[in-house]
Amino acid sequence: MSKVSNLTVKGQVTIPKDVRDALGLKPNEPVEIDWRGGDEAVIRKPKLDREAEVQRLIAEMRAASDRFAxxxxxxxTDEIMQDIRGDDPFLS
Structure with missing residues (x-):
């Protein structure tokens, strides 16, 4: 299947809807472009590194947990607020 789409002045190309649907591409998701040399490139849905994504989410959760330890x-609540405010009588 061959499709033609125009390149905008910003260097953007619209991927035809039937191709987006076939690849399972959704708005704001990354696409992988593989230049094959010469005048050929391949656009594909990238394979997600699920392990890296899980590790990133775990790190985010640990950071949030540490912030609220x-x-x-x-x-x-009064003791926590005293720690936050310090000894300034005007903040109590």
């Missing part, structure tokens, strides 16, 4: 110390 003070909430797991069974302290009252």
């Amino acid at each position: 003070h909430l797991r110390e069974n302290r009252s």
